């Protein structure tokens with residue numbers, strides 16, 4: 001049913017734009033602090049906050065500083081943080097064993113945060129790239145990214161993270177069959193309350209560049225991720241992936257990157273109505289921050305406008321490096 005539009009002058013759209021209060025009343029979509037997931041980078045050390053050159057305003061934090069960030073998130077009303085490890089080249093190996101070490105950086109950070117701020121949701125990343133000497137999300141043998149062997153490793157990684165206390169696991173690797181394998185392993189191990197947010201429609205994107213600097217994977221990575229991440233030209237494939245991951249037991253699904261893929265967010269939400277999230281990735285953040293630093297854009301305004309676009313496109317929430325800044329502006333939900 002199409003809404004009726006009276007001919008001019010009966011219909012004057014400017015009537016409802018005249019006052020700020022009228023605009024508020026007529027506003028269809030809103031951004032709230034409750035929609036934010038804050039990705040944070042953890043590194044080793046004590047009392048360290050180390051800037052990341054390609055992501056102005058974002059730092060790598062030692063575990064104690066991640067705990068401080070978690071307290072800040074809770075105070076600001078941000079519901080969740082997502083932890084990504086910056087691993088030293090010395091722990092990156094071909095067999096990626098550090099990925100399921102119960103005492104690796106991620107798991108130590110998860111335990112510390114859950115002990116200090118139990119009410120804050122902690123999300124983790126499941127993929128081998130921070131621990132892989134080859135920089136890929138899966139095992140590399142003879143130039144090939146192995147699928148099934150990688151899924152077995154992801155299961156070990158997931159169980160270690162669940163054991164550490166993660167509330168949401170975020171498989172970002174794009175291997176086939178991993179959601180079903182993770183869900184079955186979590187159930188069998190008594191972790192039936194742990195949620196999975198599948199990076200279901202994750203594109204092989206050049207917008208991840210600054211992130212790979214942030215986690216120290218840029219130097220290790222040879223080639224691209226086109227044999228496992230999606231081709232940017234595809235859209236129906238995203239729906240099939242989301243359907244597959246939901247049917248295997250994903251609780252939430254993600255589209256990534258964000259702004260260049262808002263059409264995918266909308267299609268996913270319309271098709272399944274599942275809890276749907278977008279990741280405003282490092283390159284999107286860097287573009288906006290870079291232009292704002294030069295005075296070419298109003299940083300605050302483009303930050304809020306870019307995040308509102310995700311809500312309009314049907315997303316229930318957004319992973320964004322702007323989370324604390326936005327929360328300070330918008331206030332507690």
Ligand code: PBG
Nearest residue numbers: 127129172207208211281282283
């Ligand atoms: C790796 C991973 C990536 C991001 C999150 N998890 C990078 C990649 O796939 O190469 C990107 C996040 C960002 O760019 O902000 N599994």
